[in-house]
Amino acid sequence: MTPAPAATPPSVFFKGHGAQNDFIVLPDPLGELCLLPEDIRQLCDRRTGIGADGLLRAVHCTADPEAATMAGEAEWFMDYRNPDGTPAQMCGNGIRVFARYLIDAGHQHPGTIAIATRAGIRHVHVPVRSRDFRGPVTVLMGHPLLPGPDHIRVTAAGRSWPALHVDMGNPHAVAFVDDLTHPGDLHTPPTVTPAGAYPAGVTVNFVAVRGPRLLVARVHERGVGETRACGTGACAAVAAVLARTGRRPAASTRFTVDLPGGSLTVTANPDGTMELTGPAAIVAQGTLDLTAAVPAPRRSPVQVR
Structure with a gap:
């Protein structure tokens, strides 16, 4: 008789947001969780799961093959799904929430934190004064890359x-419109x-x-x-x-970008970074139970308690 697979022990999860762009944070420092796409879909579902725009797995760089080469520069890898x-390279709101989690959980101190992502190392600054508050967090996003599909x-x-192609570690197509109602309800992907x-x-x-x-x-x-925001x-x-405009700012210039979930500030620097x-x-x-992976066509659902 084949013994039943052992159940995965309950895991702690955190819920956070940046300008109403919300995320589940799953601590997994040793890389022990086996998350299948169906697990992530159920956890992010707003009716049958916790609900979120994405999932951030917090794992030590040394414990994840995707991040091992970055271990000398960063302690933590943001595995964003x-x-x-599906995996994604980078998330500007998600990495700020990720940094907030690291500080709230005592894994990092306020200040500038190096975080590994699939788009490379990103540096996030959490002011010391905001340790116990929901104040602003800043991330150095690097250089936008515009050459791409024409x-x-x-x-x-x-x-x-x-639309103009812009790569921010993940691909974007930017279309300028006269009225934000013109794209419709966006229930269907453009x-x-x-x-x-x-x-x-x-x-x-x-x-x-x-x-x-x-x-x-x-x-x-x-x-x-x-x-609600990106x-x-x-x-x-x-x-x-x-x-x-074809111009690079001569001095650091701040732009306000208003989105349905709130306002974000983007600073364009003379060296081209943002x-x-x-x-x-x-x-x-809270805590959740992730069922163990079994070699069957259908798995038991993720149980949230």
Whole structure:
């Protein structure tokens, strides 16, 4: 008789958000959790799970093959998964929530923290004074990369716009619109052409310029749907505005990007790098039971208690 597989012991989880872009944080310092895409989909489901725009697994770089080469620069790896279970390279709001978790849990001290991501090392600054508050957190987002697929067009709600490709560690197509209602409800993903431009999918940003340094935006995020805010999307929007002018700022310049969930600040630096500043808070904590993986066509559901 084959013994039944041992159940995975209960795991602690945390729930946080940055400008209403919300995430589940799963501590897994030794890399012991076996998360299948179906686990992540159920955990992120807002009716049958905890509910979130994505899942952040917190694991030591030395315990994860994807991050092992970054262990000399960062202690922690942000293993970010979209709510459909697919991995993603980077998340501007998620990494601020991740940093807040590390500090709240006592794993790091306030100040500047190096965090490993699939897009490389990112440095996040949490001011000392915000240890016990939900104050702003800043992440150095690096250089936006604009060369990429050409002649991109985005179609939604029967309208079509030209779009600019911007890579913020993950791909974005930025379309400038006159009215943010024109893309419709965004329940259906926008169509992006040419069809082969983004074989792994793309985040689509609809952006309206409301002032010299004020943008408003809506974002349909790859693997998620429309989100209340998108940090990499806010940076991509600013990068696209600067690309239209053909100028790099002579001094660090702050832009405000208003999204449905709140405002984010993007600082464009003379060296071409960008910084993203916005809220980050851990709002809840609990325990969940992840069922052990079994070699069967159908697995028992993840149990949340």
